[in-house]
Amino acid sequence: MTHTLGASRSLAPAPPTSRPAARWTAAGGVLAGPLFLAAGLAQGAAREGFDFTRHAISQLALGGAGWIQTVNFLLAGALLVAGAAGLRRVLDGGAGAAWGPLLVGVCGVSFWAAAAFPADAGAGFPAGSPDTATLSGHGAAHMAAGMAGYLALCAAFVVLARPLADRGHRGWAVASRLAPVAVLAGFAGSAASVLAFTAGAGLGLLWLTALTVRLATTPANH
Template identity: 35%
Template structure:
């Protein structure tokens, strides 16, 4: 019984950790000197002198989410098994994004020149894994929900997949356009934050829906 309570606590912590990550990043961005939440990407919080805070947030969220996915329900439905695998991939992406800081860009950190590094490339790989994993998991969950008559959850999943993909791609386009001088400024950071918020809120909802029923050993 005590072991079951501990497992449920880990599951709950893993489920809510994505939302807490967003809250933590918002607070970190609001208190970081030289950081503009509209212009600068969320990933840029992992760089600079205070980057350790954001990196710890990413790693801890990813680790808790992975634990929650591993101890979640064991539905025999193939779609839900794939959903859990994809959410595990999302968790790994979060950990990678936290372990490796992104490169300086768009004047942040203050005084740092734009640069390209192996660590930055690995961070981008982690971020891509995160967003692609959420989109794929949401599509899988949405199609499964539609087949089983859960129209509201199906709509929420498919809308999430669409919103995350469109916002993330648009953020990347705006970021590159500013970086290359095509436009003077743009809301790349705000778009990325919106995409990440949609993605991680959906992850929380998906993990909570997939949790074992009360009394399940």
């Protein structure tokens, strides 16, 4: 009798992760990019002297109204970290469940670091700043945080291609492996145009939104 009860207990399936709950917690990864970019675009349009062809969104954290962009960085980081936790629940121990969310979480932490270490002034923004920027310690830390965060995000896209394919979204899986190429190409093109950098960064955040929605709304094929 004891053996029978023990066997029955061991064969009882573990309760599955609640998909509505998993979707809710993954919402941070869905919202982070659109909200961050919308806030940046709105500020860029409103701030005197800001020019998207000459200035990076990070520079909006400078000047009297810079606190708005600082809060934007902090909020985006919090949403990304929350989204990483939700993504882990969505994947529920399947392919990519360990490294994918961890890498997204690293990207979220990098936004907090970017808020703590603001970018350098330059290209005449904020008003009165020199046209040529001088790299400071906090400016270097800001750049390092951004690069580390986006490299982690690009790695996450490659890792998460597997669960996409497992769910039958093979086209999405291919796109997820190619997305890092487009993001990094934008960063490489920043030497010629700040817009290239902004486009690459924006593409990365928006792809995370699309990818998270796709994974959260499609059950795994067990």
